[in-house]
Amino acid sequence: MTILSLRLRAAAALVLAAAAAPALAHHSFAMFDQKQSFTVNAVITQFQWANPHCWVEADVPGGKGAHKSFPHLSLEMNGLSGLRSGGWNAKTLKPGDKVVIEYHPMRDGTAAGQLVSVKLADGRQLKAQ
Template sequence: MAHHAFNSEFDAKKHVEFKGTVTKMEWINPHAWIHVDVKKPDGTVEAWMVEAGTPNTLLRRGLTKNSLLPGTEIHVDGYQSKDGSLRANGRDLTLPNGQTLFLGSTGTGAPGDPGEKK
């Protein structure tokens, strides 16, 4: 999978926020992916894919392979894909213990990117 700028795939105007259950965590380069089942009010379940930074970046921020085991309840704040599919670029992830971690990669152009020049 090729590396890309945020705005090539995701829309900064399509903010998404949801709670869900981790089903799988892919520690792959250039971006890790978190698979999350999100239960809707009508009882149906949506299977979301959340793009995160590189595995190395996530490790430096305190996330490990054991942080997001299947069954872990998480809160995701991010931006939906431009094509409207159930994919998001994750900005922040809140763990069950209340810890919030920045998921994004710096220098991608995502809103609030600490690597972007002001």
């Protein structure tokens, strides 16, 4: 093998390893019970506009409507590109916003889930998947 051939093989290996890293870091959505969904009135406490997934933190006054009485929910969303095409941006949700949230609960019963949609105070409904 020539030095050029070795360098090309090494470069190809590096490119393949770099391309595979995001796939390895990505997780399954099996932890969410997608056969169930719940709708709650909530107040946004934090909106994290980030890759690989955006997150919503929300207080649920009285836990009404939830499958359990959770005072707070942590909800995972899709990534930025999918949300942008659905009308989302970094300022869509702000702390203090009163919204109606639909989500798939966690299979293990913890106070978290996968956000399905948000109904904003102005009546717009945005899908989160």
